[in-house]
Amino acid sequence: MNAPTRYVDDSTKGFMIWSIIWGTVAVLVGILISLQLAWPQLNVAPYLTYGRLRPIHTNAGIFGWGIGSFIGLFFYITQRLTKTPLWSPGLARLTLWLFNIGIASAAVTLAMGINRTKEYAELEWPLALVVAVIWVLFSVNVFMTILKRKEEQMYISLWYIMAALVGVTVLYVINNLGVPLHLFKSYPIFAGTNDANVQWWYGHNAVAMVLTAPPLAIFYYFLPKVINNPIYSHRMGIIAFWSLIFMYLWTGAHHLLWTPVPDWIQTLAMAFSIMLIAPSWGAVFNGYLTMGGKWEQMKTNYLVKFLICGITFYGLQTLQGPMQAIRTFSAFIHYTDWVPGHVHMGTLGWVSMVLFAAMYYVTEKLNDTEIYSVKLADTHFWLVLVGQLIHSITMWTAGVQQGSMLLATNPDGSLHYSFMETMIAIFPYYKIRAISGFIYLAGLLVFIYNIYKTFQKGAVAQTAKA
Amino acid sequence: MLEKNPVIFIILAFVVIMIGTTVTMIAPFKWINGPADRIAEVKPYTPLQQEGRDIYMREGCNNCHSQTVRTLAADVERYGNGGSYSKSGEFVYDRPHLWGSRRTGPDLARIGLKYPDPNGMWHRKHMDNPQSVVPASNMPAYAFLNQPLNFAYSERKMKLLNFPYTRADLDELKGKSEMDAIIAYMRKLGTDLPTKKAEAATQAPAARNNPFSDLKAVKTEALSLYAKNCAACHGDKRQGSLGPTLKGSAKSDAELFAVISKGRAGMPSFGSSLDEQGIWKLVTLIKLGKHDD
Ligand code: HEM
Numbered sequence: 212m213n214a215p216t217r218y219v220d221d222s223t224k225g226f227m228i229w230s231i232i233w234g235t236v237a238v239l240v241g242i243l244i245s246l247q248l249a250w251p252q253l254n255v256a257p258y259l260t261y262g263r264l265r266p267i268h269t270n271a272g273i274f275g276w277g278i279g280s281f282i283g284l285f286f287y288i289t290q291r292l293t294k295t296p297l298w299s300p301g302l303a304r305l306t307l308w309l310f311n312i313g314i315a316s317a318a319v320t321l322a323m324g325i326n327r328t329k330e331y332a333e334l335e336w337p338l339a340l341v342v343a344v345i346w347v348l349f350s351v352n353v354f355m356t357i358l359k360r361k362e363e364q365m366y367i368s369l370w371y372i373m374a375a376l377v378g379v380t381v382l383y384v385i386n387n388l389g390v391p392l393h394l395f396k397s398y399p400i401f402a403g404t405n406d407a408n409v410q411w412w413y414g415h416n417a418v419a420m421v422l423t424a425p426p427l428a429i430f431y432y433f434l435p436k437v438i439n440n441p442i443y444s445h446r447m448g449i450i451a452f453w454s455l456i457f458m459y460l461w462t463g464a465h466h467l468l469w470t471p472v473p474d475w476i477q478t479l480a481m482a483f484s485i486m487l488i489a490p491s492w493g494a495v496f497n498g499y500l501t502m503g504g505k506w507e508q509m510k511t512n513y514l515v516k517f518l519i520c521g522i523t524f525y526g527l528q529t530l531q532g533p534m535q536a537i538r539t540f541s542a543f544i545h546y547t548d549w550v551p552g553h554v555h556m557g558t559l560g561w562v563s564m565v566l567f568a569a570m571y572y573v574t575e576k577l578n579d580t581e582i583y584s585v586k587l588a589d590t591h592f593w594l595v596l597v598g599q600l601i602h603s604i605t606m607w608t609a610g611v612q613q614g615s616m617l618l619a620t621n622p623d624g625s626l627h628y629s630f631m632e633t634m635i636a637i638f639p640y641y642k643i644r645a646i647s648g649f650i651y652l653a654g655l656l657v658f659i660y661n662i663y664k665t666f667q668k669g670a671v672a673q674t675a676k677a
Numbered sequence: 678m679l680e681k682n683p684v685i686f687i688i689l690a691f692v693v694i695m696i697g698t699t700v701t702m703i704a705p706f707k708w709i710n711g712p713a714d715r716i717a718e719v720k721p722y723t724p725l726q727q728e729g730r731d732i733y734m735r736e737g738c739n740n741c742h743s744q745t746v747r748t749l750a751a752d753v754e755r756y757g758n759g760g761s762y763s764k765s766g767e768f769v770y771d772r773p774h775l776w777g778s779r780r781t782g783p784d785l786a787r788i789g790l791k792y793p794d795p796n797g798m799w800h801r802k803h804m805d806n807p808q809s810v811v812p813a814s815n816m817p818a819y820a821f822l823n824q825p826l827n828f829a830y831s832e833r834k835m836k837l838l839n840f841p842y843t844r845a846d847l848d849e850l851k852g853k854s855e856m857d858a859i860i861a862y863m864r865k866l867g868t869d870l871p872t873k874k875a876e877a878a879t880q881a882p883a884a885r886n887n888p889f890s891d892l893k894a895v896k897t898e899a900l901s902l903y904a905k906n907c908a909a910c911h912g913d914k915r916q917g918s919l920g921p922t923l924k925g926s927a928k929s930d931a932e933l934f935a936v937i938s939k940g941r942a943g944m945p946s947f948g949s950s951l952d953e954q955g956i957w958k959l960v961t962l963i964k965l966g967k968h969d970d
């Protein structure tokens with residue numbers, strides 16, 4: 212590193228370590244709940260029942276692993292792209308403390324059954340406030356760094372970061388509006404169909420502003436760095452960016468097809484979901500074309516493998532998503548295991564793959580050293596890839612099978628299968644999915660070991676120098 | 678310019694995301710839950726039902742159970758329990774909505790129509806140990822809900838939610854368990870609207886005759902249906918336990934058919950989970966199987 216500016220990276224390191232810890236919690240709880248679906252005897256105590264654990268899984272995954280690593284990596288990226296040190300390192304350290312207190316309290320309160328039940332906005336109002344404060348502190352820090360920047364041009368990654376800062380704030384605040392009953396309970400200000408419509412406007416845009424824009428920011432920063440090519444097209448980036456953030460907000464009701472939500476909202480959601488293919492694939496192609504002439508690195512550079520695999524799953528995800536938003540297809544797979552198949556291709560295939568690459572890269576840079584073992588990184592790659600593929604493929608199969616059984620009718624219009632028959636048919640898939648979780652976990656442990664060893668190596672090199 | 682001024686950029690990004698938000702999220706407030714959606718028969722929750730609803734949320738039942746019958750024919754048939762698909766006006770008192778996104782278990786929007794027993798015998802047995810009623814179920818056991826209900830906040834809840842209540846409603850909470858509350862909530866779900874199909878179903882079978890007159894021909898199938906659906910309450914050998922013995926009956930075939938398909942008191946209705954042929958086979962088993970095991 213020969214940059215003239217002194218970057219502050221202690222909080223990046225802290226956020227990375229803690230997000231890996233929360234990510235491991237998410238995976239462990241994920242394995243436990245997937246086992247519970249196959250063996251209900253595993254619901255051993257009230258706070259360990261499936262209904263209470265599932266939100267812990269999703270919150271640890273999205274907030275702990277996802278948002279935690281985004282904050283850390285955005286501190287890193289923003290400083291480099293602006294050639295400016297972080298506006299307030301103290302504030303960043305405070306943010307990390309609050310973050311860990313917040314996630315730990317989230318896990319405890321959800322286990323106690325303190326739960327608003329709105330998906331991805333389960334936390335009761337005091338904790339929701341903490342989450343909002345964390346996000347604002349982080350946003351101010353990043354935004355002030357951008358304001359004070361020394362590099363005039365703002366690179367694509369910064370746009371996605373800024374969109375996420377505004378987007379998440381608006382979404383989270385509105386979906387959490389409620390009236391407190393006491394410290395641990397509140398009721399939303401919206402009722403019934405309104406509440407559902409607000410929830411899924413939030414829910415789907417949490418996908419946009421948390422599981423799409425931030426990983427794209429990270430992808431666009433690290434891919435060019437890793438292969439040492441400039442981004443293929445700045446203009447394509449601009450068009451894709453604005454149309455993406457414009458269209459996403461119209462699509463929430465694709466989670467509510469065939470429900471009492473007014474038809475015209477459903478139809479708009481369906482139409483905009485299909486249009487979203489264009490900007491999504493714009494982003495994918497911009498990535499592929501950036502590889503221009505360097506495709507051989509897919510073999511030689513482990514980071515390229517993670518990044519290109521990640522963007523490919525993003526591409527598949529944004530074809531599958533619009534398909535699920537079509538009424539006839541939704542009738543078939545909505546509410547079935549197909550959807551967890553979609554979800555985990557996104558979270559494990561897209562988001563996590565990109566995060567793994569970024570974390571390897573940043574760990575090398577922070578320690579001024581090479582990764583401890585490329586071979587282990589390769590092993591990690593294959594284990595998480597296979598784990599995720601088995602997970603998604605078994606769930607898609609289960610979803611199609613159960614979906615078609617649930618809709619099957621006899622000539623007289625009566626139903627052909629009882630609910631339990633459809634459920635017994637998918638038990639084998641539940642068991643295979645649980646195994647896939649262990650494979651994924653093995654990959655994650657290899658990753659953690661490799662990162663740990665690299666930090667150790669860096670520390671040794673430092674002492675040797677001193 | 679845009680790529681150089683972060684303040685303008687962030688304002689523009691805000692404006693862009695607010696367009697879709699305004700059209701699909703804010704504007705609908707004007708119509709949803711408005712006068713056109715109102716359904717006079719739909720009543721707010723009583724204090725006991727609301728406590729039950731809060732326990733439903735606490736336990737995260739919504740992670741496995743949805744609460745909306747979609748307009749699809751198969752949905753209405755499977756989860757309507759004689760009622761129709763869900764309408765917006767049925768949910769105006771739901772804060773929050775509990776529509777859910779997964780059906781690991783069946784939809785519960787009209788579960789009150791399926792198990793109408795005022796004592797909730799089916800629910801009690803099922804909640805204590807779901808596998809005792811449905812052996813292959815993966816629903817967790819909720820026997821731990823058999824503990825006293827904390828109703829310290831009940832009155833405040835009613836006030837906050839603006840629901841009418843009486844002293845008697847509040848007095849009713851004394852001595853109740855959490856299980857009583859959640860069952861009261863289950864029993865309310867879907868029962869506000871009149872159900873046309875349920876009435877039609879009672880009349881229909883009387884006109885028809887049992888197509889099976891020989892027990893031997895249907896015995897294996899009837900016994901397996903019995904073991905799967907009925908043994909939990911009527912005993913392994915039809916000797917009776919929670920429900921009465923089913924070794925022989927003085928009732929007519931049509932009457933038995935009606936009880937099984939429609940349910941009665943503690944007896945759940947099987948009209949939507951068993952087909953007609955299956956029910957007739959069970960009737961044959963009950964009537965002619967007095968001395969068989
Ligand atoms: C490999 C380890 C994992 C396993 C075995 C696993 C397992 C599960 C299971 C069993 C469910 C419930 C599905 C259902 O409703 O039937 C679930 C849901 C979910 N998981 Fe995971 N998970 C894993 C990793 C992750 C990670 C790392 C994330 C986030 C970054 C994540 C995000 C989610 C989300 C968002 C849902 C909710 C899906 C929905 O509402 O349809 N999972 N997971």
Ligand code: HEM
Nearest residue numbers: 418422465484487528529532533535536545554557558778
């Ligand atoms: C163009 C892009 C996309 C579209 C149109 C889309 C569409 C959809 C639809 C229609 C559903 C609801 C399925 C159902 O319940 O019937 C869904 C669920 C979901 N999608 Fe996507 N998707 C897209 C991209 C993504 C991406 C990139 C991710 C990243 C991880 C993602 C994560 C999720 C999650 C977590 C859910 C589950 C929500 C829940 O029910 O709790 N989606 N998506």
